[in-house]
Amino acid sequence: MSTTSLNQEPDRGMARDRRREELREFLRSRRERLTPSAVGLPEAGRRRTPGLRREEVAVLAGVGVSWYTWLEQGRDIKVSDDVLDAVARALLLDDIERAHLYRLAGLNPPQQQAAPSIPASPQMRRLLDTWAPRPGYIRDRHWNFTAVNDAARAVFGYGDTDHNCLTSFFTNTRLRVSHQQWDEIAPAVAAGFRADAARYPDDPEFDRIAGDLAQVSPEFAELWARHDAAEHSTAVKAVDHPDVGVMVFEATLFPLPDHPGHHLILHNPVPGTETSERLERLLRSQPGGGTPPMN
Incomplete structure (x- = not known):
């Protein structure tokens, strides 16, 4: 066995022990914050x-007292999604606490259900307006635009017929011509959409969007047939605008926890590229026009 492997084993053991200690303290603290009346038990x-x-938590969760005791003690026992969900319900855990319990027990939290496409809230629209004069927009899980600020429309050429980020990338002629790395980025865009589609295997809308786009974009059809999947939270976009020349942006994607599946995408000028000016x-x-200067 290599020295590296020997060094890694203690690290794994320490991480496991710490996780079990966190599990013990988390379950104990969640149990101690509840009263019998809060969960429908008599005082x-x-x-x-x-x-x-x-014993009361075990009864509420429908598991054995010994098993729950071992779980709270952080012992090395097998747990399942169903049992953890039962414990989460017994302890009145919210979604964030339930996901934390899964992680402490060594399991991946269930994928949170995506919210249906909804218009951007007034708060999010104010955020996009405040982000001006930088480009920004919000898209839902199918990559449909739910809000686009004026800067994004001016820079990327989004118009009234642009409703979907994926479709616009492959069919908006102005965007394609101005995007300096279109050929290099196109595979990653298609792969990103496929990765998002895999999060919702029961949602046929992804296949419909991809199928319709493949009918009008041979480039997308070829890339989609590769079955590549990738996830990206940042990207660099260089746009050669016909009126002002090349602008280079760092794009960052932020999930919106209150609306699972929706993301806020903000673009920031890359320093030293004269993009801000x-x-x-x-x-x-x-x-x-007459937008406020960037800070």
Whole structure:
């Protein structure tokens, strides 16, 4: 066995012990914050310790008292999704606490259900307006635009017929011509959509969007047939705008926890590329221009 392998074993053991300790403390703290009346149990006189007893949690979860005790002690036992869900319900855990319990037990949390496409909230629209004069937009799980600020429309050429980020990337002629790395980025875009589609295998809308796009874009059809999948939270976009020249942006994708499946994509000018100056000049030339300068 190599020295590297020998060094890694203690690290894994320490991580496992720490996770078990965190599991013990988490379950104990969640149990102690509840009262019998909060979970529909009768009060049974004075208690030496606050909260529920382990036996009561076991009964509420429908598991054996010994098994739950071992779980709370962080012992090396097998757990399943169904049992963890039962424990989460018994302890009245919210979605974030339930996912934390899964991780502490050594399992991947269930994929959170995506919210249906909804219009951007007034708060998110104000955020996009505040982000101006930088480009920004919000897309749902199918990559449909739910909000696009004026800077994104001016820079990327999004118009009234642009409803879907994927479709626009492959069919918007102005975007394609101006995007300096279109050929290099196109495979990653198709792979990103396939990765998102895999998150929702029961949702036929992804196949419909991809199928319709493949009918009008041979490039997308070829890339989609590769079955590549990739996830990206950042990207660099260089746009050669016909009015002001090349602008280079760092794009960052932020998930919106209140609306699973929706993402906020913000673009920031890359320093040293004169993008900020060109962007301000571009927006001043637009109808109703006169945007505030970037900080």
